[in-house]
Amino acid sequence: MDCKNYQGIISAHVDDALSPKERWAVQTHVNQCPKCRQMYIWETQVARDLKRKLFPLEARPALKERILEQLGESHGESFWGWSYGKHGVLAAITLLLVVTVPYLFWQNGAEENVFNHAIAQYQEVSLGGTPTAQRAVSKTPTARLLDLSPWGYQILSRQSHWVGGKQGRTFVYSRGPGEEYLMAQEFEGMEISPPSGGSVVRTSNRDFVSYSKGGVNLVAWKDKDMLCILASKLPKKKLMGLAQRVAFPS
Amino acid sequence: MSRVIEAISQRRLLFFPLDRKKEIRAEFERVALAQLPYLYTSAFYLTKDKADAEDMVQETYLRAFRFFDKFQPGTNFRAWLLSILQNLFINRYRQKRREPTSVNWDKIDEVYESMVEQDENMEGGNPEHHFVSQMMDDEVEKALRGLSEEFRTAIVLVDIEELTYEEAAKVMESPLGTVRSRVSRGRRMLQVALKEYGQGRGPVKE
Numbered sequence: 001m002d003c004k005n006y007q008g009i010i011s012a013h014v015d016d017a018l019s020p021k022e023r024w025a026v027q028t029h030v031n032q033c034p035k036c037r038q039m040y041i042w043e044t045q046v047a048r049d050l051k052r053k054l055f056p057l058e059a060r061p062a063l064k065e066r067i068l069e070q071l072g073e074s075h076g077e078s079f080w081g082w083s084y085g086k087h088g089v090l091a092a093i094t095l096l097l098v099v100t101v102p103y104l105f106w107q108n109g110a111e112e113n114v115f116n117h118a119i120a121q122y123q124e125v126s127l128g129g130t131p132t133a134q135r136a137v138s139k140t141p142t143a144r145l146l147d148l149s150p151w152g153y154q155i156l157s158r159q160s161h162w163v164g165g166k167q168g169r170t171f172v173y174s175r176g177p178g179e180e181y182l183m184a185q186e187f188e189g190m191e192i193s194p195p196s197g198g199s200v201v202r203t204s205n206r207d208f209v210s211y212s213k214g215g216v217n218l219v220a221w222k223d224k225d226m227l228c229i230l231a232s233k234l235p236k237k238k239l240m241g242l243a244q245r246v247a248f249p250s
Numbered sequence: 251m252s253r254v255i256e257a258i259s260q261r262r263l264l265f266f267p268l269d270r271k272k273e274i275r276a277e278f279e280r281v282a283l284a285q286l287p288y289l290y291t292s293a294f295y296l297t298k299d300k301a302d303a304e305d306m307v308q309e310t311y312l313r314a315f316r317f318f319d320k321f322q323p324g325t326n327f328r329a330w331l332l333s334i335l336q337n338l339f340i341n342r343y344r345q346k347r348r349e350p351t352s353v354n355w356d357k358i359d360e361v362y363e364s365m366v367e368q369d370e371n372m373e374g375g376n377p378e379h380h381f382v383s384q385m386m387d388d389e390v391e392k393a394l395r396g397l398s399e400e401f402r403t404a405i406v407l408v409d410i411e412e413l414t415y416e417e418a419a420k421v422m423e424s425p426l427g428t429v430r431s432r433v434s435r436g437r438r439m440l441q442v443a444l445k446e447y448g449q450g451r452g453p454v455k456e
Contacts, residue, residue, distance in 0.1 A: 011434035178337025
């Protein structure tokens with residue numbers, strides 16, 4: 001190794017981040033080479049002063065309050081494992097009214113309502129809560145078609161519910177901390193039609209409806225009698241790719 | 251790490267009874283909120299925007315709480331939180347800001363080596379002449395914000411968050427050698443930038 005190589009790891013030596021063998025090699029060289037010794041002394045001083053001049057920034061107290069409030073909302077539990085907090089109860093009542101009134105006029109544009117409902121539920125997920133569906137039932141369902149575990153997704157929560165007179169199942173998945181959430185919904189006996197602003201991609205004689213709203217992307221398709229929906233903040237192309245892999249698993 | 255956190259790692263949070271969850275939440279708040287300045291600091295240096303940093307920190311806490319069972323007791327809790335933050339930044343925020351990463355290394359090395367050499371030529375040498383020691387704290391912060399993302403992140407994780415190089419490598423999902431190189435080069439760039447600031451010019455970039 002020449003001086004250039006040693007100089008590249010002098011910082012790591014200063015921070016005591018080398019293996020014993022590397023440490024010995026660098027220190028031996030530093031002892032013999034005046035130029036590298038000077039750089040070692042210099043970098044020791046710089047590292048010390050950087051740590052002195054750079055320190056953690058203070059967050060606004062309001063941020064801590066926001067976090068505590070959100071943790072409270074995501075923490076409250078109903079008996080079937082869905083989350084709500086003190087504001088969640090009010091939100092749930094409001095949501096119930098919002099989704100019940102359109103239910104009376106369900107005959108037209110039912111699918112578009114399903115899509116918008118799915119997006120609203122996803123937004124609830126990304127705010128730290130879990131989706132609240134109309135007429136949730138207490139049993140914990142198993143996904144019939146939307147088991148995403150083969151694609152590396154872990155299930156975070158699940159719920160059976162009724163939307164627009166049809167039985168549905170909602171599953172929240174993630175591939176791990178920091179990864180985007182993915183919400184999957186199955187509805188038996190529900191038809192599919194592109195909502196206004198949506199588009200259709202036809203692959204292997206199957207229609208995939210793509211729809212976006214409020215930063216949430218959604219892909220829906222029919223599998224026999226089942227309407228399948230995936231909603232996420234994942235990029236559109238990625239979500240469509242996943243939907244097609246789920247729809248054609250072989 | 252407390253016994254509560256160890257217990258959490260054994261089972262998913264969802265299956266704990268409600269009173270136990272209250273205890274877990276209290277423990278999470280106690281342990282995790284102590285890291286708030288560190289998370290906010292990293293978020294701010296990543297996004298360079300206070301509002302985005304706050305949103306990112308808030309979401310990091312929610313995700314950390316949901317995935318609390320994934321935390322390995324005995325490992326660095328701050329590094330774990332910072333990994334979540336970093337992933338969130340990559341998935342959601344980085345797309346918004348593509349930063350130029352072109353750096354004139356020859357120029358950086360030339361200026362840096364001349365600084366060290368100049369110091370060496372002074373009688374007895376005097377490392378206090380380096381620009382980090384001469385600058386105000388906020389000038390150093392500003393110079394750090396001016397570094398490109400990969401070097402800025404390495405400096406923040408090692409010099410402010412006080413992670414080991416191995417922990418920083420995990421957070422950045424980069425090889426150890428890359429972290430060593432980024433810390434070394436990042437510090438050099440910072441010193442050259444401070445020298446340029448000191449002389450009333452902008453940082454050395456192509």
